[in-house]
Amino acid sequence: MKSLPNVPDGEYVVIQYQTIFSGKQSTESLTLSKSKTGWVVIGYFINSLGQ
Numbered sequence: 289m290k291s292l293p294n295v296p297d298g299e300y301v302v303i304q305y306q307t308i309f310s311g312k313q314s315t316e317s318l319t320l321s322k323s324k325t326g327w328v329v330i331g332y333f334i335n336s337l338g339q
Contacts, residue, residue: 295330298322313337 289300299322307314319331 292319295321300330301327 289302291297292300292302301320301322303318303320305316307316314337315335317331317333317335318329319333320327321330322328
């Protein structure tokens with residue numbers, strides 16, 4: 289991606305995956321930004337779907 293909400297334009301990758309832990313389903317999102325030296329994690333979010 290070249291842009292994301294609330295951050296300057298640049299190069300970004302958003303990785304989303306489904307997980308189940310202790311019987312609860314969640315979507316985890318990892319956001320990376322390309323820097324001069326490589327990819328840097330700039331965000332990690334969990335959206336729980338289970339109870």
